[in-house]
Amino acid sequence: MMINYRRQDHIYFLCILCTGFMFLTSIFNIISIIRRSSSTNINQYVTQTSTNSLPQNLTANKFVPITDIHFENTYKTFLHSFIQTYLSATENRSIPLNYCPPVPPNLQGPIKVSDLPKDFSITTNSSYFTDVNIGGYYQPKTCLARHRIAIIVPYRDRIDILKQFLYHTHQVLQRQQLDYRIYVCEQAYDKIFNKGIVMNGCFKEILKLQPDTPCFVMHDVDLLLIDDRNMYTCPRFPRHLSVAIDKFHFYLPYTELVGGVLAMRREHYFLVNGYSTNYWGWGGEDDDMHARIVNKNLKVERPPASLARYTMLKHTHQKLNPARMKVLRTAHIRIDSDGVNNVKYQLLNTTFYHLYTHFLIDVGEEPK
Numbered sequence: 001m002m003i004n005y006r007r008q009d010h011i012y013f014l015c016i017l018c019t020g021f022m023f024l025t026s027i028f029n030i031i032s033i034i035r036r037s038s039s040t041n042i043n044q045y046v047t048q049t050s051t052n053s054l055p056q057n058l059t060a061n062k063f064v065p066i067t068d069i070h071f072e073n074t075y076k077t078f079l080h081s082f083i084q085t086y087l088s089a090t091e092n093r094s095i096p097l098n099y100c101p102p103v104p105p106n107l108q109g110p111i112k113v114s115d116l117p118k119d120f121s122i123t124t125n126s127s128y129f130t131d132v133n134i135g136g137y138y139q140p141k142t143c144l145a146r147h148r149i150a151i152i153v154p155y156r157d158r159i160d161i162l163k164q165f166l167y168h169t170h171q172v173l174q175r176q177q178l179d180y181r182i183y184v185c186e187q188a189y190d191k192i193f194n195k196g197i198v199m200n201g202c203f204k205e206i207l208k209l210q211p212d213t214p215c216f217v218m219h220d221v222d223l224l225l226i227d228d229r230n231m232y233t234c235p236r237f238p239r240h241l242s243v244a245i246d247k248f249h250f251y252l253p254y255t256e257l258v259g260g261v262l263a264m265r266r267e268h269y270f271l272v273n274g275y276s277t278n279y280w281g282w283g284g285e286d287d288d289m290h291a292r293i294v295n296k297n298l299k300v301e302r303p304p305a306s307l308a309r310y311t312m313l314k315h316t317h318q319k320l321n322p323a324r325m326k327v328l329r330t331a332h333i334r335i336d337s338d339g340v341n342n343v344k345y346q347l348l349n350t351t352f353y354h355l356y357t358h359f360l361i362d363v364g365e366e367p368k
Helices: 008-050 066-093 159-175 195-209 266-271 285-295 324-328
Strands: 148-155 179-187 215-219 223-225 261-265 309-312 346-352 357-362
Touching: 148 159, 148 195, 159 179, 159 223, 179 195, 195 215, 195 285, 195 346, 195 357, 215 266, 261 266, 285 324
Parallel strands: 148 179, 148 215, 179 357
Antiparallel strands: 215 261, 223 309, 346 357
């Protein structure tokens, strides 16, 4: 069943317009009443004092002040102009839109990663994605998206991989008919990487820009979806989307894995207190996130491995954090005291590029 829907901004526009019209109409009516009352008194006075001096045929005629005629003509002109101009515009703006189909019609299923065009740029306006708005924001033009998401991409020193990610992912998300925005969250300076601080800081900054964002997809920059039927949405429970990666021969390495691509509702992110900020260096924070999800009586959903397929772009792997397992053993103790509720960071810069919103975040120094 198709559901008719009027966009909220059109409803607000119509309400404000009607309120303004009623306000102006009330002013016209009040002025009209005052003028008519005043003119009646004046008419009586003028009639009484000048009856004897006026010809008989003039005293018999009804007196109509010229100012009242001018006022009524002005009001009628205003009313006609309002109806012709504003109401017709509002009618055109309020054309009902239908929700996009539950299964987007342009999905291709298994897809290949296209070569990056030589003239493709991520720092200037791209001619390849003319429907994407500044900041990496997109919504379908012909229907109302059923899902609105924010893509969080932790990032540092991988410009070529980022270009490939943006070129590929924008195409996939548009075919999925999502209302989405891509946020690239870069850790500043040459310091030890802390994914937890970057993710939590980015999450908080997104809510400052878009407080009503309902769904967040945490996405490694080096993973590209190769089956667009794997929908980027937030169901009832957190969903681990990157089940089958070519690096692992399209098998899930272990059941506690939630790294790679993870979709989570806003309220669930707050419930688990986001990511731990105690993991300095690569590794550990994703397994810690799984412990948080389980501890809060949530479960991890996964789409079928036949759909949740990704390819990993080649890159230089960072050295793993040797202390990660020691920190992980205390994950259940730190959930409510270590995370998004007390993360410390400094936002150095926010840049709105055509294909993404860029946050530059200083995570500070590793505690000694």
